[in-house]
Amino acid sequence: MTMWIGEQEIEDLAIGAALLGTGGGGDPYLGKLMVQKAIRKNGPIKMIDPTEVPDDELVIPTAMMGAPTIMVEKIPNGDESLKSLQLVEEQLGKKAYATMPIECGGLNSTIPFVVASELGIPVVDGDGMGRAFPELNMETFNIYGVNGTPMGLYNERGDKCLLTTLDNKMLEHISRGIAIRMGGACHIALYGMSGTDVRRTAIPNTISLCIKLGRAIRQAGEGKQDVIKAIEHITENSIYGKSVVLFQGKVVDVERRSTDGFVRGKAIVEGFDNFEGEELVVEFQNENLVAKVDDHTIAIVPDLISFLDLETGSPITTEGLRYGFRVTCIGIPTPDIMRSEKALQVWGPRDFGYDMEYQKIEEIYDTRREKV
């Protein structure tokens, strides 16, 4: 289904993507401003369903890579992502029919709209993570056999790089080094693929889902609906599963440290209401990875764990978490395409250093409820 994306939809997208971004994916503020400026200049942007891309046409996803905090200091000119896409076009000798996001997350769900607006091409409604993840090989595109290169990298100075690797693990490894040396962050285009491959490998309709979630959160903020119920309803009617409230309470401690280019740490939340007397610990590495209540794991990557402000329903990033915040922690079952054996070999708990098997959030939740 074709949608036309205006300034309001981008506002909602940024909020919804922060929710699916599970604490990571960067602050949406800058990306949102960039798209809104583009829309004011070029009009609403066309977003198409994966089924609308002709089989042999080329889709080139675009994104930013590196530390989102650096982006805010090195404000983009606005055409870097476009230029990274053109590097890939030149190498493939073919124009892009459309672009698309590689992840749901504050920043990277908006970048492709800047490119689409400038080029007058549509954005495909879908992505390769269905959430945010820290590495570029953590993509359904990779898991289901798309070559991530040729990859274009471009920085705000105009330095550029065209990278071709034998596999997508090396893509991540080398491009991460380039992003660091390009000044800590750069703009990228990668995983160029046919319409057929988009349908085969992408997680469909995640962007329109973000917009729906964002709209619900906004309307809840305006007092029009209960945000938790709205999120439950929207996720239940998507390829994700119905969201569950994992915990409610007050943030009493946040540990956060930057190591190896990642933000690692944990948040401790003291329960109230139904969770009185219990303690929630959420461990994160850019994104929230594991949620434990009194040492029992209640949700684990790749299922989604997100914090919402209890009053406004707004998603809170790991960067934004502070002592004293009153929060709802919700969990969302990840789509089946992200739970395959192949997928769990790339983003299962062990890939983040946890010595445990993946267990579906809804199964843990049911067992836990039975006990209660």
Place this chain on the structure above:
Amino acid sequence: MTMWIGEQEIEDLAIGAALLGTGGGGDPYLGKLMVQKAIRKNGPIKMIDPTEVPDDELVIPTAMMGAPTIMVEKIPNGDESLKSLQLVEEQLGKKAYATMPIECGGLNSTIPFVVASELGIPVVDGDGMGRAFPELNMETFNIYGVNGTPMGLYNERGDKCLLTTLDNKMLEHISRGIAIRMGGACHIALYGMSGTDVRRTAIPNTISLCIKLGRAIRQAGEGKQDVIKAIEHITENSIYGKSVVLFQGKVVDVERRSTDGFVRGKAIVEGFDNFEGEELVVEFQNENLVAKVDDHTIAIVPDLISFLDLETGSPITTEGLRYGFRVTCIGIPTPDIMRSEKALQVWGPRDFGYDMEYQKIEEIYDTRREKV
């Protein structure tokens, strides 16, 4: 003057380049074997004078980048440098008329001959350092205005990268990061330029000079001539100045540590014969940078400081220096093109962290002799 390079010439080139490499530039062994294998397969390789390149023809220098020690463990397939050159050719839409070295040094003076042999093109007799230096912007090509990019990088796995930067300082910075992530070392092609630019910016006839020096050292080893006199004679009749014996003695201490991708340290030599009672200290950072006798600087970068084995006359790399070695330390005045104000801003003493002005080796030597 056209020369045909056979196995013997490569043997001599490797030795002479180790001398001009001033302790750095890597072990010549592997590069030598690779060229000799190519010569056995394809016959002698043509080396041409810079004046023989037509004005508008394209010359693309080739080299290895990264830690030479890693090269010995990740033995090249032999076609990586060739492939890096082809990346640049493709980008420029033009075939290379010839290749050439970027530096005089054990390894990188031989690599272009492998490429030339495989492609059936000549090597230009010259380079961009006239010695060895640790960074890719330390090139007369850079100093006199040639853009180093598009640059091709290729590793032994087949991962590849085409890099374009706004300046050659950024070329060095980003490509160093890529080389590290490509496994610590990779093959590169860069500073593609016209015949006119080769003549304007290259240090001419350094490769044939290396061959002459290597031959002299070999013949001295066979007892046919005095190595010091031979080196004096050859350098005196080149664009370099006449070499001088800076010191003779026994190595009594070597400090060597690897930091930031460089080998840093110093060698201490106790004098004998004419230097009895004196102590020489040579500080190095991959290459020998400063020579001091009893705390008086007697030679400093970019002039050349090299150790020769006292018995055989063979050059000794900073890696190879050991306690107990009996050595001659010689200095060679660098060509004028490397002493310009512009040049000294790139590779003067301050660029290596020394808080001192450059002083020509022959001037220090004359003053010192007057005092004695």
